Amino acid sequence: MADRAPRILLVDDEQPIQTLLSFPLQRDGYEVVQAADGPEALERFDEQVFDLVVLDVMLPRMDGLEVCRRLRAKGETVPIIMLTAKSEEIDKVLGLELGADDYITKPFSMREFRSRVKAALRRSGMARQETDDERPIEVRGLKIDPGKRTVSRNGDGVSTTYVEFEILAALARSPGRVFTRDMLLARVWGDSAYRDPRTIDVHIRHLREKIEVDPKEPEYLFTVRGVGYRFRDEEG
Template identity: 45%
Template sequence: MTASATPEVRPSLLVVDDDSRVRTVVCWQLEADGYSVHEAADGNAAWQCLEERRFDLVVLDLSLPGLSGLDLLRRLRDCGDRTPVVVLSGRSGEGDRIVGLDLGADDYLVKPFSPGELAARVRSVLRRSSGSPVAAPSAATEPGSNLHIDPWTREVALDGSPVPLTAREFDLLAFLAAHPRRVFTRAQLLEQVWSSSKRWQSEATVTEHVHRLRHKLGSRHLVTVRGVGYRLEP
């Protein structure tokens, strides 16, 4: 008698949007891609789902009745939950993107979007959050540096104090740390860290993340090479 194969565990996603049409399309696309997908129509229902079970990723609309998407994201990060979050929003302003990213979103997609683009973003975020470390351990620190990056635990410390980073912020910092003092253009960083090209994402995303890292680490380590790109000074 042949032993039964171990069933494959599919990544579990939570889709939060008050527009039933958007939820239907998004859930259909993600289920077709092989994910186990759950739905919530508002922030309070989403929070209850997150309290009851663990998800591998949350697709979160910002404009929700009751508990807003930003408030839900803030509550999630305040309690130490690092579940990856892809934010959906009808607001295209840079300020809204920065607020979402500062609160700990791992990616930001403006409506209207194609289901295929969202699926690509989800794959990219899941790959980064569950894959192997971006940087080699030997590249994480240098003697005398006040910046310590541990690619195995994904922890960062500055002058001995922990620095909380989102998954994307850590990936960007770890990649630059793996190539100290080497200059990368925004297009190169988009390709290497986001596993993306201009077709999927704007180079402004890189600029926003560098700005956020500088806010948390100071300007000493992340250096802008005018007209070219960025490098890390350990």
């Protein structure tokens, strides 16, 4: 990201919305590439490297949730912000479960939109530049390497999204310490003002499905009822 302007893929089927969102992003110094539907978004993604995807849920030919699922299935870890006109919890939860890093419900202010975009790019940039506390963490066959941003279990690679990795690394760096949902929100997003703490529950569930032999009987990620979560310490 240091060698060029951050490149954002903006996916929305309404041209007025594309124009409305593109202008402030370009004014902030970002390169914006537009796509009007799901297949076009995937084509654009194959052609160029993107630092962020802003993805509307309601798209023709292939909806945003399916685009998100396909990108994650390919192992792409680029941050994804979902845009939804619906207030139903199912859209937000499903998007997060499919690998989205954040979501914004329409209508939203340009200030909020720009703030979310800047936060996502800042987190991603910090992930590449961060040098502190990058020693690998190994517990019972699970290896977390903050420097390489990789996770493996018994030698087999585990694909995680940016947010999933940040949550896992934050917990693993302080084994046994209990983190509230708000603490984890602050660790990952920096500012939890616009986010539901239950967002963390979705990501934890997704992580358990990836790293635990039995997600219902976790070895690594434990729930502390009424408080939050902790990572396994040496005493279990």
